[in-house]
Amino acid sequence: xxxxxxxxxxxxxxxxxxxxxxxxxxxxxxxxxxxxxxxxxxxxxxxxxxxxxxxxxxxxxxxxxxxxxxxxxxxxxxxxxxxxxxxxxxxxxxxxxxxxxxxxxxxxxxxxxxxxxxxxxxxxxxxxxxxxxxxxxxxxxxxxxxxxxxxxxxxxxxxxxxxxxxxxxxxxxxxxxxxxxxxxxxxxxxxxxxxxxxxxxxxxxxxxxxxxxxxxxxxxxxxxxxxxxxxxxxxxxxxxxxxxxxxxxxxxxxxxxxxxxxxxxxxxxxxxxxxxxxx
Amino acid sequence: xxxxxxxxxxxxxxxxxxxxxxxxxxxxxxxxxxxxxxxxxxxxxxxxxxxxxxxxxxxxxxxxxxxxxxxxxxxxxxxxxxxxxxxxxxxxxxxxxxxxxxxxxxxxxxxxxxxxxxxxxxxxxxxxxxxxxxxxxxxxxxxxxxxxxxxxxxxxxxxxxxxxxxxxxxxxxxxxxxxxxxxxxxxxxxxxxxxxxxxxxxxxxxxxxxxxxxxxxxxxxxxxxxxxxxxxxxxxxxxxxxxxxxxxxxxxxxxxxxxxxxxxxxxxxxxxxxxxxxxxxxxx
Numbered sequence: 001x002x003x004x005x006x007x008x009x010x011x012x013x014x015x016x017x018x019x020x021x022x023x024x025x026x027x028x029x030x031x032x033x034x035x036x037x038x039x040x041x042x043x044x045x046x047x048x049x050x051x052x053x054x055x056x057x058x059x060x061x062x063x064x065x066x067x068x069x070x071x072x073x074x075x076x077x078x079x080x081x082x083x084x085x086x087x088x089x090x091x092x093x094x095x096x097x098x099x100x101x102x103x104x105x106x107x108x109x110x111x112x113x114x115x116x117x118x119x120x121x122x123x124x125x126x127x128x129x130x131x132x133x134x135x136x137x138x139x140x141x142x143x144x145x146x147x148x149x150x151x152x153x154x155x156x157x158x159x160x161x162x163x164x165x166x167x168x169x170x171x172x173x174x175x176x177x178x179x180x181x182x183x184x185x186x187x188x189x190x191x192x193x194x195x196x197x198x199x200x201x202x203x204x205x206x207x208x209x210x211x212x213x214x215x216x217x218x219x220x221x222x223x224x225x226x227x228x229x230x231x232x233x234x235x236x237x238x239x240x241x242x243x244x245x246x247x248x249x250x251x252x253x254x255x256x257x258x259x260x261x262x263x264x265x266x267x268x269x270x271x272x273x274x275x276x277x278x279x
Numbered sequence: 280x281x282x283x284x285x286x287x288x289x290x291x292x293x294x295x296x297x298x299x300x301x302x303x304x305x306x307x308x309x310x311x312x313x314x315x316x317x318x319x320x321x322x323x324x325x326x327x328x329x330x331x332x333x334x335x336x337x338x339x340x341x342x343x344x345x346x347x348x349x350x351x352x353x354x355x356x357x358x359x360x361x362x363x364x365x366x367x368x369x370x371x372x373x374x375x376x377x378x379x380x381x382x383x384x385x386x387x388x389x390x391x392x393x394x395x396x397x398x399x400x401x402x403x404x405x406x407x408x409x410x411x412x413x414x415x416x417x418x419x420x421x422x423x424x425x426x427x428x429x430x431x432x433x434x435x436x437x438x439x440x441x442x443x444x445x446x447x448x449x450x451x452x453x454x455x456x457x458x459x460x461x462x463x464x465x466x467x468x469x470x471x472x473x474x475x476x477x478x479x480x481x482x483x484x485x486x487x488x489x490x491x492x493x494x495x496x497x498x499x500x501x502x503x504x505x506x507x508x509x510x511x512x513x514x515x516x517x518x519x520x521x522x523x524x525x526x527x528x529x530x531x532x533x534x535x536x537x538x539x540x541x542x543x544x545x546x547x548x549x550x551x552x553x554x555x556x557x558x559x560x561x562x563x
Contacts, residue, residue: 089382091563109386116383123379125290125370132293136376139286140384177379184383 042067042188042219043088047097050083050242057083059242060097065221065235067187070214072230073223074266075239081223082120084239085190088221089117102188113141116186120193122177126166130157130176133165137180151183154209171202178206188219195229207232227263238266245273283385283393284400287367291397296366301405304359308409311527312347313339313416336424341417342431343512345439348406348413350513352443353505354476354529357450360405361471364398364454368554369464381563391558395455395551402451406443410436442511442540446504449543450475452550453500459554475501497533503542505529510536 041064050058058080065071073081086092087099090107099106102114124133130152138148152161155175160168165176178194191210195203210220211232222233230236230250238245238253246253246269250262257265291297320335337343371377371394380390421428430436453475457467479501486493496502509532534542 091382112383112385117379119375119378121375121378123375123377125294125374125376127295128290128293132290136286136290137379137384139289140282140380140390142282180379181383186383 041065041100043099043101043221045087045097045099048084048087048094048099049096050080050087050092051095052083057242058087058094061244063237063244063247065219065237067219068214068217069234070210070220070222070232072233072236073221073239074227074230074236075225075245077225078241079225079239080242081225081239082192083242084237085117085192085221085223088190089115113184114187116181116184116189118177118181118189118191118194120196122174123180124165124173124176126173127164129162129164130168130179131161133176134179134183138183141184143183143185147183147185151179154182154213155179156205156209171198174198175206186218188221189213191220191222193223193225195224195226203229227266230262230266238269240270240273245269280385280389280392280396283390284396285393287394287397288400291367291401297363297401300359300363301401301408304356304405305408305412307355307359308351309412309416311351312413313420317420336420336426339417339420341414341421341428344410344413344417344431345435345442346508346512347417348410348439349443349446349508349511350527350530352446352529353501353508353531354527356405356409356443356447357501357504357529358472358475360402360447361450361454361457361475362468363401364451365458365467365471366454366464367398368394368455368458369461369467370458372458372462373464378563387558388555391555395452395554398451398455399448402447403444406440406447409443410440439511442507445540445543445547446507449500449504449547449550452547452554456550456554456557459557498542500543500546501529502531502533503539503546505531506534506539507536507543510534510539 043063043065045061045063048058048061049056061084073084075081083092087094088101088106090101090105090111101108101111104111125136128136131148134148134151138145138151141147149158149161152158155178157172157175157179160172165173168176174194174197178191181189181191195206198206207229210222214220214234222229224230230253233250235247235249236253237247246256248256253262253265253269254260257268259265259268316335316339320332320339323329323332323335339347371380381387384390385393418428420426431439454467454471457471458464461467461470479496479499482492482496482499483502486496508527508530513527513530
């Protein structure tokens with residue numbers, strides 16, 4: 001959407017680095033043929049550890065996420081996806097290691113307008129219109145007046161712009177939240193389970209929109225606990241119990257898991273990891 | 280901060296709650312300050328009670344404007360503004376919009392300063408609207424009764440307007456602090472109303488029996504607000520909180536104007552500092 005209007009982000013002079021770098025299923029660093037081009041990463045974590053109330057929520061994560069692609073953050077509920085996203089946004093206190101976003105420590109003030117974050121719960125005022133909600137967020141950033149209309153259009157809500165948010169369906173309501181995050185025209189968009197509760201048609205529609213945004217240069221990190229959604233991503237970070245199980249592409253996941261079915265392949269990786277741990 | 284204030288002003292202006300609460304206050308103010316007094320005046324005229332009629336007409340005269348303007352603010356106006364501010368900040372947490380603003384938008388304190396500025400703008404607009412409505416009502420009644428309209432001194436009018444801003448401003452800061460403290464619009468409104476309408480009055484009742492409690496009740500936010508209105512000449516309650524004849528609930532004669540003003544400024548500042556610390560330090 002509005003990203004189309006922006007020139008390619010300044011810090012990416014090394015060119016876009018698509019895909020992810022992290023451990024394989026066996027805990028080794030991924031092979032160069034899956035890492036592709038060098039250059040600054042959208043997100044780079046080194047031994048990232050988060051502990052809460054004595055529990056280790058994220059356990060020494062090492063990975064990089066390239067720019068201009070969709071990276072899926074996948075794993076069962078409770079695997080640490082939201083905590084990792086909060087760490088990327090800079091609102092999660094980390095216990096160890098580092099995490100850099102767009103070349104700066106996560107949460108740096110200069111990243112605020114460059115990183116969009118949509119939490120699981122919609123962040124929308126229900127008793128004002130869609131347009132007013134998006135204009136509210138647009139007013140916080142130095143964006144052109146047309147940015148609100150473009151963001152609404154990007155999520156397919158132009159016909160509903162004048163409606164009160166409370167009068168929308170659940171799927172439309174969550175898309176208002178997405179439009180509010182898009183209006184600042186972020187370089188990196190972090191979406192926490194954006195397709196939860198949406199019907200299949202809307203899910204496909206939304207993934208198509210994400211793909212177009214990635215083509216236009218926006219980096220997207222999207223969490224989901226539905227493995228079939230991994231097929232929409234160029235690269236995957238697979239989390240389980242706070243550990244990074246693997247960082248690879250969907251095709252690699254299918255190959256390594258020995259199944260075309262991504263969920264089966266993921267389960268195969270888990271079993272393989274458990275076997276190695278037991279040994 | 281200007282961008283944040285503009286965004287919040289846009290949101291609050293489009294918010295039905297803003298207009299509903301402003302409308303409720305203006306109707307209440309018009310009804311209790313002018314309409315019922317005027318109806319009583321007409322009734323006294325019909326009964327041939329000239330003395331009472333003259334007294335009632337003087338209550339709605341332009342000269343009384345500074346005290347009439349603030350007489351309903353310590354209790355009803357304050358409660359309405361408290362509800363507004365608590366909803367304005369509490370709803371940001373309730374609907375998770377603060378989460379997005381605080382992560383994607385300007386720095387937290389900058390964003391929240393914008394919110395407080397927008398709320399202050401609402402308070403200023405409300406006081407000025409009340410003043411305009413009161414002028415129109417008083418002038419209308421006197422023209423209707425073919426009585427001369429005598430304007431109050433400009434300094435008196437400025438004093439009344441300033442006092443109104445201070446009283447409602449303190450309650451707005453109180454409400455905003457509660458909204459942030461509880462992170463809930465419903466809980467903050469409930470707690471704020473219970474404090475403003477119930478607890479302070481109960482404590483004043485207790486203070487009549489227990490001397491040490493009186494030292495505390497004399498410096499409560501409501502006491503300061505009521506005393507400032509009382510210092511401007513609004514008829515109010517006795518020191519113990521019991522309403523005097525014809526007095527307005529919430530208006531008190533406990534503190535002089537100076538200490539009441541200072542206390543209100545201190546409370547407003549304290550509430551804003553508390554709010555800023557909470558916004559700055561707490562997790563979203």
